[in-house]
Amino acid sequence: MLSREISESLFKIFSKDGLELKGFKIKVKSPMIATVKHEDNEVKIVFDENLPRAEVKKFITFYAYVEQIVFGENGGSIRLKNFPDLHFGYDSNGISSVIQATLFSEDFEMERLIDATYQEGTRRKIARDALHYAKHWATIVSQVGVFSELDESEKKYTGRELKAQCYSFVVENLRRNNDEGRYGSAILTYILVFIIIPAIAKFIVNKLLEKYL
DSSP, rough: OOOHHHHHHHHHTTTSOOOOEEEEEEEEOOOOOOEEETTEEEEEEEEEEEEOOOEEEEEEEEEEEEEEEEEEESSEEEEEEOOOOOOSSSSSSEEEHHHTTOOOOOHHHHHHHHHOOOSSSHHHHHHHHHHHHHHHHHHHHHHHTTTTTOOHHHHHHHHHHHHHHHEEEEHHHHHHTTTTGOSOOOHHHIOOOOOOOOOOOHHHHHHHHHTTT
């Protein structure tokens, strides 16, 4: 990459629109603080403040935050907030092969369950959004083999941790898309953000991850 291209990329990544990369927009707020260290034949980049954010819009906007990137001799890993470590190799696809795993597939069983469970329009929409976020999370995790590597004894205990990560990821994204600006009452906003959203997210995550765990 030429010096001018590097410079333009750095300006874009700190801009309002962000840097387009493999269908994602990468954005960073200034200042970004990171620690780079070399130990045990690995180079680790740990982001301390203003985590880099990868976002893509497919039906709804999906956000993931990069906490750490590790480069080893034969491969590395990416640590996203509320995700298990995602490992990658040094092939022709590189790191992008991990991120590109965010695909949507139809799940009519879950759609019917949502329609039967939530009759009120706002709750039904939140449940559908929760399903999209949870499927994004599960698709990334399943593509890098996390679910397939668990044996029956591990699923009981590791499954709880994975569900907790998925739940936190879904709640964080739902709250961002249901901010106070949409509602005139602070009380209604509090009930929505701290009671309704967590309850719906927990229901959707538990039902969706049953097929993986």
